[in-house]
Amino acid sequence: MQKHNFSAGPAVLPASVLREAARAAANYQGMGLSLLELSHRGPEFTAIIEEANALMSELLNLPDGYRVVWLTGGASTQFYQVPMNLLNEDETAAYVNSGVWADKAIKEAKVFGNVQVLASSKEQNFTHIPKGYKIPKDVKYLHLTSNNTIYGTQLHKFPKSPVPIVCDMSSDFLSRPVDVSNFGLIYAGAQKNLGPAGTTAVIVREDMLGTVRRHLPSMLDYRTFIKENSLYNTPPVFPIYVSMLTLRWIKKNGGLKGMQRRNKTKAALLYNEIDNNPLFRGTVETADRSLMNICFVMEEKYAALEDDFMKICKANGLVGLKGHRSVGGFRASTYNALPKKSVQALVDLMQDFAKRKA
Ligand SMILES: *Cc1c(COP(=O)(O)O)cnc(C)c1O
Numbered sequence: 001m002q003k004h005n006f007s008a009g010p011a012v013l014p015a016s017v018l019r020e021a022a023r024a025a026a027n028y029q030g031m032g033l034s035l036l037e038l039s040h041r042g043p044e045f046t047a048i049i050e051e052a053n054a055l056m057s058e059l060l061n062l063p064d065g066y067r068v069v070w071l072t073g074g075a076s077t078q079f080y081q082v083p084m085n086l087l088n089e090d091e092t093a094a095y096v097n098s099g100v101w102a103d104k105a106i107k108e109a110k111v112f113g114n115v116q117v118l119a120s121s122k123e124q125n126f127t128h129i130p131k132g133y134k135i136p137k138d139v140k141y142l143h144l145t146s147n148n149t150i151y152g153t154q155l156h157k158f159p160k161s162p163v164p165i166v167c168d169m170s171s172d173f174l175s176r177p178v179d180v181s182n183f184g185l186i187y188a189g190a191q192k193n194l195g196p197a198g199t200t201a202v203i204v205r206e207d208m209l210g211t212v213r214r215h216l217p218s219m220l221d222y223r224t225f226i227k228e229n230s231l232y233n234t235p236p237v238f239p240i241y242v243s244m245l246t247l248r249w250i251k252k253n254g255g256l257k258g259m260q261r262r263n264k265t266k267a268a269l270l271y272n273e274i275d276n277n278p279l280f281r282g283t284v285e286t287a288d289r290s291l292m293n294i295c296f297v298m299e300e301k302y303a304a305l306e307d308d309f310m311k312i313c314k315a316n317g318l319v320g321l322k323g324h325r326s327v328g329g330f331r332a333s334t335y336n337a338l339p340k341k342s343v344q345a346l347v348d349l350m351q352d353f354a355k356r357k358a
Contacts, residue, residue, distance in 0.1 A: 001317045002317055003319060004317055004319065004342035004345050004346070005319055005320055005338070005342070006318065006319065006320040006331070006334070006338070006342070006346070007319065007320030007333060008171075008320065008324070008331060009149070009189075009192040009333070010196065010197050011192055011320075011333055011337075012333075012337045013195070013196075013246060013337050014246065014336075016249065017245040017246050017337075020245055021238075021242045021245060024241065025238070028044065029044070031044075035241060036237070036238055040231060040234050041231065045237055048241050048244050049070070049229065049230060049231070049235070049240060052068075052070070052240060052244035053068045055248060056201070059174065059247060059250060059251060059255055060180050060256070061177075061180065062180055065205050065206055065207060066203055066204065067203070067206055068201065068202070068203055069204070069222060069225040069226060070199050070201060070202075070225075070235055071200045071230075072199060072200065072235075072236055074189045075168055075170045076189075078200060078202065079104055079105040079107075079108040079109070080108040080111065081222070082105075082143070082166055082185065082187070083109040083112035083113055084212070084216065085208075085209060085212060085216065085220075085222055086140060086141055086166070086184075086185070086208060086209075086211070086212065087109065087112050087113035087141075087212065088140075088212050088213055089113055090113070090114075091114065091139075092113065092115070092138070092139045093109055093113060093114070093115055093116070093141050093142075093143060093166075094115075094116045094117075094118050094135060094136060094139040094163070095109065095115055095117050095118065095142075096130055096142070096143070096144050096145070097117050097121070097122055098121060098129050098144075098148050098155075099148035099150055099151055100126075100326070101145055101148070101149070101170070102145045103122070105143055105145070105168065106143075109143070113140070116136070116139060118130075118133040118142075119131070119132070119133040125151070125326075125327075126151045127153070127283060127284045128284060128287075129153050129154070129288045135159065135161050135162060137162045141163055141164045141208075142161050142163055142164070142165050142166065143166045143167070144158070144167045144168070145167070145168045146158075146167050146168065146169045146171075147170075147171040147172035147293070148171075148290070149170070149192065149292070149333075150293075150324040150326060150327060150331075151283070151284055151295060151324075151327060152283065152289065152290045152294055153284050153288040154288065154289065154291060156287075158178075158182055161182070164183065164205070165182055165183045165184060166183070166184055166185045166186075166187075167183055167185070167186050168188075169188045170188045170192050170193075171192040171293060171333075172192075172193065172291070172292045173186070173193050173194055173201065174188075174193055174194060174250060174256060174259060175193055175259050175260065175263050175292060175336055176259065176263065176291075177256040177260060183205070184204070184205050184208045185202065185203065185204045186202070186203040187200060187201070187202045187203075188201050190239055192333075192335060193292070193335045193337075194246055194247075195240075195243030195245075196238070196239045197239065198238070199236045202225075204222055204226075206226065209222055209223055218232065246336075246337070249337075250336065262340070263291045263292070263334065264291060265340060266291075266334045266340050266343045267289070267290075267291040267334060269340070269343050269344065269347060270294050270334065270346065273350050274294070277350050277351065277354050278299065278358040279298055279302050279305065279309075279353060279354050279358055280296050280330075280350060281296060281298075282295070282296050283297055283329065291334065292335055293331055293333050293334075294334060295323055295329065295330065295331045296329055296330050296331075296332075297328060297329030302357065302358075305353075305357055306329065310330075312349055312353065313346070313349060317345075318345060318349065320333065321346075332346060
């Protein structure tokens with residue numbers, strides 16, 4: 001049966017990318033060797049990482065002074081690596097608390113310096129993006145989360161900031177064009193919209209670095225990875241390779257504008273159904289709805305039907321739709337690689353269910 005993968009992460013990857021990755025794992029370019037057993041310093045992997053960096057630079061239209069590095073430890077490592085590299089103990093960074101991931105980033109930053117939380121939607125269980133805050137001029141950076149994976153909210157317009165913006169883009173990285181010149185540092189765990197778990201892409205403006213007084217272990221100093229082109233130690237070669245294949249796929253499918261068009265179409269299709277179907281309703285403020293993670297629940301009086309609908313989805317090959325435990329209900333993650341026909345399959349099931357139950 002054809003499966004439709006709505007998982008929040010690790011998440012759907014383009015079918016053509018998975019086929020090519022499988023071939024590379026078995027026999028890379030007819031060499032009689034798997035890519036998994038080739039030296040990371042050999043010509044094959046050197047070509048892969050160079051192409052990955054070049055594609056990233058092209059797709060994001062990276063201005064001068066920005067560097068791409070491939071790290072490990074997930075986005076969660078960036079929660080502390082960012083303040084460790086950017087924030088002195090007597091300095092302050094501003095954070096916006098828009099979800100559990102932001103909350104964790106705040107907790108880690110406090111280990112290294114002062115944190116000013118400018119705004120938070122925690123009291124409302126993060127059902128909207130905090131807005132209307134003033135960004136102080138004397139903070140080292142402003143930390144934002146562009147897409148809140150668990151709740152399904154997304155920052156559709158970045159604030160004008162007098163200080164560099166550091167952004168956790170894990171769950172909407174490369175889903176739309178962004179003006180990188182507004183950011184000092186962007187990080188994204190690969191497993192939501194870029195590739196397999198195991199690598200984290202970091203885009204950093206080089207002049208952000210070198211201002212902290214503390215001693216940085218080599219492995220946690222961004223400059224080590226810039227200097228060594230992400231090859232200071234053995235990098236996660238296969239996740240980087242599959243990410244490179246995904247970058248090629250993005251380029252072939254219209255770049256970030258193409259991704260944005262696809263994502264807007266898919267999200268509109270599903271939100272339209274959520275808003276018009278008598279059984280379901282959305283869970284976040286309409287203006288802040290995410291194009292990547294679409295959260296919805298059963299209307300109160302139909303709440304008992306939730307398990308039924310989940311079973312129907314499973315029986316029809318739709319997987320990964322269970323909402324995060326802190327929100328409940330359903331979450332359809334509609335990342336770049338999810339085909340429109342998967343969203344259509346979900347919409348069809350919702351309509352059919354309403355015909356029978358409403
Ligand atoms: C998934 C996610 C994280 C955590 O990523 P790990 O790679 O598991 O550490 C952080 N931030 C956001 C926005 C996420 O979606």
